[in-house]
Amino acid sequence: MKRRNFISLLAVMAAAGALSACGASSSAEGAGSTAASAGSEADDRLAAAQARGTLIVALEGAWSPWCYHDDTDTLVGYDVEVSRAIAGQLGLEPEYVEGEWDGLFAGLDAGRYDIVCNGVEVTEERAKSYDFSQPYAYIHTALAVREDNTDITSFEDLAGRTTANSIASTYMTLAESYGAEVLGVDTLDETIQMLLAGRVDATLNADVSFYDYLNVHPDAAFKLVAETEEASHVCIPVRNDGSADTLLAAVNEAIDALRADGTLAEISEKYFGSDISSED
16 A cells, blocks of 8 residues: 555554444534533543543544434444444443534544544544544545546546545545645535536545445446555544543453454444454
């Protein structure tokens, strides 16, 4: 894999030092004030979470199959069920806060959320600001173009082209590293619609997200032409100010338990049709 933007799990660990119905999504303002208040009263985020009985989880809520609303407007997805299972291991109820991608990290920085569980890949830059859990998923970044496009067959062909991706995402960073101009978008649906309409030349996203989209929209006229060689590590970021040390340790223990008892594999098969929780 061309890992200009990614680092190995070992590097992350060095930097870190280290399902009941879905809970109702709360507003960012309401959950934010709750977490900020708890954070001001305790330096230990795990203790604060235990005191209120909830684990405040930030996610986008618009990225199928990771976190999205189904036909009944229920928040579902891989990250939703994984974070719910982690909360259960901690004896807590998940409290979900939905927001745009860059806002998730701003809220984490401000102490409004306990964790972000939104398919977050580890990068060198992020490792400077956050501590990361062990991986709970492994993915490849894929490059998609319209079916009639014969000019773009590799990441190197992105030079001078336009792509659409979430601002500050690893996909945006990777596209820019190959010389592409990136237009900011909020959702995968919006990204693909821009691609199909010819407003951009290509887009990047997790391979499994593209496969899921094509399963739901088999007539969508785009194709995958390249993907990164090595799998990226999908982990849970927490604040690295020391307040989340015990929380991170507890999250890692929960991931270990959920992997050992087959829960991660079961959830992965449900949403992706394969086990992305294992590097193998």
